[in-house]
Every structure is written in C-alpha cells, then in structure tokens.
Amino acid sequence: MTTAQPQPRLSLRNISKRFPGVLANDRVCLNLYPGEIHAMLGENGAGKSTLMKMIYGVMKPDEGEIYWQGGAVDIAEPAQARALGIGMVFQHFALFETLTVTENIALSLPAQEARDLKALGRRIREVSERYGMALEPDRLVHSLSIGARQRVEIVRCLIQDIKLLILDEPTSVLTPQEVEGLFKTLNQLAAEGCSILFISHKLNEVRALCHNATILRGGRVTGECKPVEESAHSIARMMVGEDTPLSTTYEKREGGDDFLVVRDLSLKSLDPFGTRLKNINLRVRKGEIVGIAGVAGNGQDELLAALSGERLGENAGQICVPAGRIALLPPLQRRIQGLAFVPEERLGRGAVPDMSLAENGLLTAFGAGLVKKGLVNWGRTRDFAQSIVDDFKVKCSGIDASAKSLSGGNLQKFIIGREIRQKPSLLLAAHPTWGVDIGAAVAIHKALIELRDAGTAILIVSEDIDELFEISDRICAICHGELSPLKAVSDTNIGEVGRWMTGDFDVVQDAGPTQGESHV
Amino acid sequence: MFKVEKRPVESRLMGYLSPVLAAVLTLVSGALLFLLLGQSPLEGLYTFFVMPLSDLYGLSELGVKAAPILLCAMGLAVCYRAKVWNIGAEGQLLFGALIGSWAALQLLQVEGAWVLPLVLLAGALGGMFWGLIPALLRTHFNTNEILTTIMLNYIALNVLLYGVHGPLKDPDGYNFPESALFSESTLLPTLLDGTRVHIGVLFALLAVAVVWVLLSRTFIGFQIRVLGLDSRAAHYAGYNEKRLVIFVLMLCGGLAGLAGVLEVTGPIGQLVPQVSPGYGYAAIIVAFLGRLHPVGILLASLLMALVYMGGEMVQIELGLPQALTGLFQGMLLLYLLACDFLIHYRIRLGGRATASVAAPVSEGA
Numbered sequence: 001m002t003t004a005q006p007q008p009r010l011s012l013r014n015i016s017k018r019f020p021g022v023l024a025n026d027r028v029c030l031n032l033y034p035g036e037i038h039a040m041l042g043e044n045g046a047g048k049s050t051l052m053k054m055i056y057g058v059m060k061p062d063e064g065e066i067y068w069q070g071g072a073v074d075i076a077e078p079a080q081a082r083a084l085g086i087g088m089v090f091q092h093f094a095l096f097e098t099l100t101v102t103e104n105i106a107l108s109l110p111a112q113e114a115r116d117l118k119a120l121g122r123r124i125r126e127v128s129e130r131y132g133m134a135l136e137p138d139r140l141v142h143s144l145s146i147g148a149r150q151r152v153e154i155v156r157c158l159i160q161d162i163k164l165l166i167l168d169e170p171t172s173v174l175t176p177q178e179v180e181g182l183f184k185t186l187n188q189l190a191a192e193g194c195s196i197l198f199i200s201h202k203l204n205e206v207r208a209l210c211h212n213a214t215i216l217r218g219g220r221v222t223g224e225c226k227p228v229e230e231s232a233h234s235i236a237r238m239m240v241g242e243d244t245p246l247s248t249t250y251e252k253r254e255g256g257d258d259f260l261v262v263r264d265l266s267l268k269s270l271d272p273f274g275t276r277l278k279n280i281n282l283r284v285r286k287g288e289i290v291g292i293a294g295v296a297g298n299g300q301d302e303l304l305a306a307l308s309g310e311r312l313g314e315n316a317g318q319i320c321v322p323a324g325r326i327a328l329l330p331p332l333q334r335r336i337q338g339l340a341f342v343p344e345e346r347l348g349r350g351a352v353p354d355m356s357l358a359e360n361g362l363l364t365a366f367g368a369g370l371v372k373k374g375l376v377n378w379g380r381t382r383d384f385a386q387s388i389v390d391d392f393k394v395k396c397s398g399i400d401a402s403a404k405s406l407s408g409g410n411l412q413k414f415i416i417g418r419e420i421r422q423k424p425s426l427l428l429a430a431h432p433t434w435g436v437d438i439g440a441a442v443a444i445h446k447a448l449i450e451l452r453d454a455g456t457a458i459l460i461v462s463e464d465i466d467e468l469f470e471i472s473d474r475i476c477a478i479c480h481g482e483l484s485p486l487k488a489v490s491d492t493n494i495g496e497v498g499r500w501m502t503g504d505f506d507v508v509q510d511a512g513p514t515q516g517e518s519h520v
Numbered sequence: 521m522f523k524v525e526k527r528p529v530e531s532r533l534m535g536y537l538s539p540v541l542a543a544v545l546t547l548v549s550g551a552l553l554f555l556l557l558g559q560s561p562l563e564g565l566y567t568f569f570v571m572p573l574s575d576l577y578g579l580s581e582l583g584v585k586a587a588p589i590l591l592c593a594m595g596l597a598v599c600y601r602a603k604v605w606n607i608g609a610e611g612q613l614l615f616g617a618l619i620g621s622w623a624a625l626q627l628l629q630v631e632g633a634w635v636l637p638l639v640l641l642a643g644a645l646g647g648m649f650w651g652l653i654p655a656l657l658r659t660h661f662n663t664n665e666i667l668t669t670i671m672l673n674y675i676a677l678n679v680l681l682y683g684v685h686g687p688l689k690d691p692d693g694y695n696f697p698e699s700a701l702f703s704e705s706t707l708l709p710t711l712l713d714g715t716r717v718h719i720g721v722l723f724a725l726l727a728v729a730v731v732w733v734l735l736s737r738t739f740i741g742f743q744i745r746v747l748g749l750d751s752r753a754a755h756y757a758g759y760n761e762k763r764l765v766i767f768v769l770m771l772c773g774g775l776a777g778l779a780g781v782l783e784v785t786g787p788i789g790q791l792v793p794q795v796s797p798g799y800g801y802a803a804i805i806v807a808f809l810g811r812l813h814p815v816g817i818l819l820a821s822l823l824m825a826l827v828y829m830g831g832e833m834v835q836i837e838l839g840l841p842q843a844l845t846g847l848f849q850g851m852l853l854l855y856l857l858a859c860d861f862l863i864h865y866r867i868r869l870g871g872r873a874t875a876s877v878a879a880p881v882s883e884g885a
Contacts, residue, residue: 308756309758310755331758332758332759333758334758335758341756343756348750349750349752349753351753352749352753353749355746363753366739374739375737375738375739376737
C-alpha cells in the first residue's frame with residue numbers, strides 16, 4: 001500500500017442497476033484511494049443514491065463487481081458493509097428522539113460492544129473530541145440541534161474502525177458555520193487515511209473540500225475532474241449537459257403595499273418535540289419575495305401551518321390580509337381569499353401519490369372553474385393539468401401518470417405550476433427547490449419571479465441560503481421559533497443571515513418596519 | 521425461518537385477478553370440504569353453486585338476496601374509499617328495518633300511494649341516524665369507528681329485539697315476537713308474478729349508478745377519494761374531513777337502512793327478529809371482493825347471494841349443516857386477504873436473522 005501505485009480502497013467496475021423502466025446506473029466505474037475525499041456529483045435522479053446504496057449493501061448491483069482493498073466482495077447488507085469498515089450518514093437521520101446519544105449509538109453496535117454503556121459513553125466523548133465535534137453522550141437526542149444530530153450519526157460511524165465514510169448531502173441541513181466545522185472534521189479524517197465519499201450538489205462546497213469528483217448524469221459517468229481546477233460553472237455544465245440554462249441573477253424589487261401582516265403570533269406546537277412560535281411579526285408586500293432562512297426544525301413548519309390554516313390561530317387578528325383577519329379561518333377559506341401554498345412534502349401532502357396528475361391538479365385548483373354544481377368537469381381538469389405540464393415542462397408520460405411516478409423535481413414543477421396557475425395574491429412556498437435538479441430549480445425560480453412581477457406577495461421558507469439570496473427581495477431567519485429582523489437582501493450578507501440562523505439577532509441599526517429584537 | 525418483504529413493484533393485473541383467484545381457491549377448498557363430509561365434491565359444488573339457479577324462481581331469489589347485500593356494500597365502498605372503516609352496515613340495516621316497521625305499523629289503516637315511499641324514507645332515515653352516531657363520535661371524540669360501529673350493531677339488534685318483544689309486538693300474534701303483518705299499501709310491489717323479487721332490486725341497481733357517479737364525477741366523491749388515499753393532502757387542500765366522515769357514514773347508513781326496510785316491506789312483510797342473516801357483514805366481504813368498484817361489487821354481491829342460496833340448498837338436498845354458508849364466506853374473505861397480501865409482499869424462506877450478529881467487527885479505535 002505504500003508503493004507509488006497505491007491500491008484503491010474501493011473500486012467499482014462496470015456497475016449497472018436496472019429498475020423497471022429506468023437504467024439507474026449504467027456501467028459505472030470508480031476508484032477511491034485511502035485518504036481521498038471524493039465527490040459524487042449529479043442532478044436528482046442521476047443515480048448517485050442508488051450507487052451509494054449498493055456500496056452500503058442496501059441494494060445489489062445487477063451487473064459489475066465491487067472490489068474492497070483489492071478483493072472482490074459481495075456486500076449483501078449494511079451490517080456486512082459496516083463490518084468491512086464502511087459507514088454511511090444518510091440525509092434523513094435514523095435516530096430515536098427519546099433516547100440518549102449513547103443509547104442511539106449502542107443500537108447500531110454488535111451486542112458485546114453495546115453492553116457497557118458507560119465505556120461506550122467515554123469512547124463517544126473521546127472520538128468526538130478527537131475530531132472536534134462537540135457532543136454530550138448523555139443528552140437526549142430530541143434536545144439536539146440538527147447539526148448535533150448529524151454529528152451523532154458521524155460519530156456512530158467513527159466509533160467503529162472506519163475506512164470509508166459516505167455522506168449523502170450532509171450540508172443541506174447545516175448553517176454556514178456548522179459546515180465549516182464539518183469540513184474540518186472531514187479533512188482530519190482524510191488525513192488519517194479514511195476515504196470519504198461526499199454526495200452533494202453544492203458546487204462551491206465540493207470545490208472547497210474534495211480532491212476528486214465523479215459526475216453522473218442519467219446513470220452514467222459523464223465526467224471526472226479535480227474540483228479545485230474547475231469553476232462551479234464548468235462543473236455545473238458537466239452535471240446538466242449543454243443546453244440547460246444555469247442560474248441567472250434577478251432584479252430586486254421594492255414591492256407595493258403590505259399584503260400579509262402577521263402580528264405577535266405565538267403558538268404552541270402540537271408536536272411535543274416541535275417548536276413554539278414566539279411573537280412572530282412579519283409583513284409581506286405585494287410584488288415582493290420575502291425569504292425566511294433557518295435550519296430545519298426551528299419553527300418553519302409551525303409558521304407555515306399557521307399561515308396556511310392547517311393550524312388555526314388563537315385570535316383572528318394575528319394574521320391579516322387586506323380582505324380581513326384570517327387567523328381563525330380554515331385553509332379552504334384562505335384559498336378563497338387568494339392564498340396558495342406549496343408545502344414541503346411533495347408526495348403525500350402536496351400531491352396524492354396514487355392519483356394521476358389530472359386529479360392532482362384538481363386537488364387544490366377546484367376553484368379555477370373545474371367544478372360546477374358539485375360535478376367535476378373532467379375535460380377542463382385535464383386541460384388544466386395538461387397546460388401545467390406543457391408550460392412548466394414537467395417530464396412525465398402524460399397527465400394520466402401517477403404523481404408517484406414523477407421525479408421529485410418534476411413533481412415540484414407540477415405543484416408550483418398548479419399553485420401559480422390559480423393566480424394567487426399570496427403564495428407560501430416551503431423549500432421550493434429542495435432536492436430538485438438545477439434545470440428544474442431555474443425553471444421554478446423564473447416562475448416565482450414572474451409571479452412576483454405580476455404583483456403577488458410571496459413568502460419562501462428555505463434552508464438554502466444561496467437560493468434565498470438569489471430570489472428574495474427581503475430576507476430574515478427563524479431560530480427557536482423567533483424571527484430575526486427583516487432586511488433587504490442588498491443590505492445584508494450571508495454571514496449576517498448565518499448568525500441570525502443561530503439565534504444571534506443583535507446589531508440592528510436601521511429601524512426596519514418590523515422589530516424582532518431578541519437576545520442570544 | 522420465513523421472512524416477509526415488500527415487493528418492489530405490485531402487479532396491477534394481479535390486483536384485478538386476486539378476487540377471481542380467491543373465488544377459485546374457495547371452490548377448490550369447498551370441494552375438499554365436501555369430500556371430507558363424505559359427499560362427492562362435484563355433486564356438492566353443483567348443489568351449492570348451480571342448482572340454486574336452475575330455474576326462474578331461483579334466479580329471482582338471487583335478486584332478492586343480492587339486493588340488500590348490494591345496497592349495504594355500495595355504502596360501505598364509499599366509506600372504505602375514504603378509509604372510514606365502517607363495520608356497522610348490519611346495525612344500520614337493522615335500525616332502518618326497525619324504524620321502517622314502526623312507520624309501517626303506524627300506517628296500517630292508511631291507504632295511498634304515498635304510504636310506501638314514506639315508510640321507505642323512514643327506514644333510510646333510521647339507518648342514516650344509526651350511521652351518524654359513530655360519525656359524530658369520531659369527529660368530536662376521536663373514537664375509532666371500527667369499534668363503535670361494531671358495538672352499535674349489537675345495540676341495534678337488541679333495540680330491534682326489544683321492539684318485537686315489546687311495543688311493536690302484534691297484539692293478536694299469540695305472543696310470538698313478531699309485529700303485525702303490514703298492510704297491502706306498505707308492501708313492495710313484485711316485479712314478476714309468482715316470485716318474491718321486488719322493486720328493491722331496482723333501488724339497489726340505482727344505488728350502483730348513484731355511487732358510481734358520486735365517486736367518479738362529483739367533487740365530493742373526489743374529496744372522499746383524496747381523504748382515503750392521503751389524508752394529509754386532503755387537509756392541505758382544505759377539505760373538511762369531519763364533514764366528509766359524516767357524509768360517508770350517513771350515506772352508508774341510509775343505503776343500509778333502505779336495505780333493511782326493503783326486507784321488512786318486501787320478502788318478509790312484517791318485523792321479525794331475524795331480519796338479516798348477516799347481510800351487513802357479508803357486504804363487507806362483497807365490498808372488498810368487488811375492489812370497492814361499483815361494477816365489481818355488483819358481481820360480487822351476486823356471488824355472495826349465491827353462497828347464501830347454496831348454503832340453504834345443500835341443507836335441503838344433501839342434509840349438510842347451513843353453517844357451510846358462513847364457511848364459504850369466511851374462506852372467500854381469507855383467500856382474498858391472502859391473495860392481496862401476496863400481491864404486496866413476498867415470503868422468502870431462510871431469513872438471515874442471525875447473520876448481522878455473526879459479522880465480525882474489529883475491536884479498536
């Protein structure tokens with residue numbers, strides 16, 4: 001291993017995986033060396049996750065071989081992968097909120113190691129200190145921030161003798177400051193010889209962290225590069241191909257009169273581990289986009305539920321639109337007042353998985369002349385869905401395709417199209433481009449900007465700060481159920497919003513229209 | 521050991537074939553059953569499934585038996601589409617029969633064309649009321665409708681028994697627990713002379729059409745389907761779940777109540793303790809056997825009616841116990857559930873439950 005030609009730790013040779021109707025991986029080859037941080041880049045549906053799942057033993061390849069430290073292996077299940085020294089941190093954590101950090105980690109260990117929780121706690125502290133990841137072994141997981149939960153997942157991998165760490169979009173849930181900390185840890189791990197596979201679509205991060213990158217498109221390797229030597233733009237080109245437009249800059253707007261006015265909105269969460277909203281004050285003007293940044297779980301869901309009417313307020317004046325006080329109105333009444341809502345979960349809330357696109361168009365657009373005297377006009381309903389599919393370039397086999405057959409990005413285009421087509425006067429959108437590929441994200445951004453220019457008040461909640469800076473006119477952040485000051489995007493910067501995201505709302509000099517003063 | 525795992529893709533074809541497969545398996549098991557009972561399997565099956573339909577009267581009886589099952593099953597299908605698990609069609613049927621009978625007994629001396637519609641309406645309203653109870657319990661107290669509807673079945677039966685033993689008992693009936701015979705103007709006209717087939721069959725067919733239109737053409741039917749497929753989407757879109765729950769349970773109650781009053785004003789002609797040989801329960805099987813689709817349910821209700829008649833026929837012809845009816849119903853349901861389960865899941869032999877522990881993990885770090 002110390003020769004000039006080191007042996008790859010992991011070598012994939014012509015891996016193919018077929019799903020009904022799709023070739024998810026097509027003869028993918030990859031070499032990963034000890035101490036290498038390797039990025040897997042690609043749009044949604046490019047086959048990154050499938051490939052990772054095969055390495056981690058969740059799925060089996062149809063064709064091709066996996067070599068581990070020079071020998072062919074057949075990884076049948078995650079336990080076997082772990083035994084080889086492969087660890088994976090998934091995008092969605094698998095932690096029990098009512099257990100402590102130590103107990104959670106013990107659950108994934110073989111019985112003989114898990115028995116002595118005290119010793120395990122010491123080891124957790126040891127490992128977390130060595131890699132600069134602050135972690136209290138006895139804390140209950142529900143009291144941890146998202147960043148800390150991710151550290152639990154990483155420590156869970158490190159506590160065993162790890163040789164390859166796979167991270168699936170690890171930074172999507174972190175504040176900019178937390179991202180820096182994570183990168184330090186990963187660099188240290190790599191310096192000690194651990195190989196890291198880093199899945200992401202944030203190109204600047206990949207350029208800052210990774211030694212090499214493999215780019216997948218449509219299940220095939222379409223490029224390999226050294227990210228430092230490329231620009232974010234040139235990598236993006238490799239990911240999306242030649243003809244997809246990349247992001248553009250949009251003109252910022254001032255907006256007109258206030259449309260949505262939220263006054264002193266405080267609400268307890270119904271979820272015992274949810275976040276309580278504290279004294280939210282917010283104004284959204286006609287013809288502007290207001291962005292709310294923040295790490296997931298800081299009250300975004302509760303705020304959106306209160307605004308959409310899925311959760312009713314305590315007194316009517318908490319939420320007002322020009323037509324009246326709406327905090328006590330159910331969702332249907334608010335829709336009639338011109339509200340439209342793009343929820344975070346596309347499948348299973350924004351769209352009914354087992355219904356066709358035509359039916360999913362009707363789901364919320366019933367007010368747009370699709371229903372007459374209680375009867376559904378299926379002809380018009382189908383035309384409506386077809387026009388969304390055409391205008392928003394939704395890739396699908398037709399409007400009779402079920403919602404669950406669409407990729408996340410295409411379904412999101414459909415849902416946003418459906419809401420925009422109703423010509424709302426207020427649009428709420430949660431994570432509009434989360435997990436959506438670049439091409440679709442650009443299309444969604446353009447649609448939102450057009451809607452703004454037509455005079456709609458738009459409120460966007462997102463974890464992606466770059467996106468918020470790109471499309472918002474004014475921006476604020478939410479932390480522990482409190483809202484930071486709201487500032488015009490041109491008057492602030494990513495660093496300040498990053499601090500707001502951690503609850504540091506200080507240094508408010510200018511007298512903005514809202515006051516959200518608070519302490520750390 | 522066995523290991524059950526979800527199939528990656530579910531076969532749509534098998535989804536439709538599953539009821540057919542269940543019926544075939546029931547026949548095969550039925551043949552075995554006859555063999556064990558010391559009968560020729562072929563003769564047994566012939567007696568059970570073919571002989572009842574060998575003449576016009578048999579065919580007309582099929583209609584008589586299928587009508588109440590069909591009415592209940594249509595109502596249940598609407599509930600089940602909304603994932604409201606109403607098990608209470610039996611109770612709703614009995615309560616409809618009770619209220620309808622009460623109305624008919626009030627109108628014993630009255631003549632007129634409006635009398636019968638009034639009696640039928642009373643029965644339907646009775647069933648609706650019985651469906652409204654679990655609906656309100658669910659929407660206001662968050663009770664589980666499976667439990668409340670089952671309990672209400674027994675309550676309805678006992679209220680009916682109280683009726684025939686008490687206030688509704690025929691004063692000239694030698695103390696039998698039966699009501700007086702209904703007057704001519706409260707009895708259903710028959711469709712064919714010499715048979716018992718009555719216009720209730722037409723009501724049942726009308727219900728098929730109405731439910732079909734409801735589910736496929738109306739917005740409330742669409743809301744019902746959304747609620748059943750994805751209640752979070754229904755909530756997000758602003759559909760009123762409480763109203764929908766009340767609607768489906770009252771609709772089912774109304775149809776079941778109508779089935780009940782059609783029984784007492786049709787083939788029976790008075791209120792008796794045994795209004796229903798479990799039609800409301802059989803309708804649950806029928807609704808699922810028919811894949812909750814109006815046409816499927818129509819066919820399934822005919823099959824279920826035949827099972828009832830076959831049970832009687834083997835009792836008469838071969839001297840076998842009538843419990844065979846229940847057995848055949850049970851087998852049908854069991855096989856259907858089994859087939860459905862195997863469409864969604866597959867069973868693997870030799871699970872590796874111990875493998876994950878066996879994998880060695882190097883100590884250190």
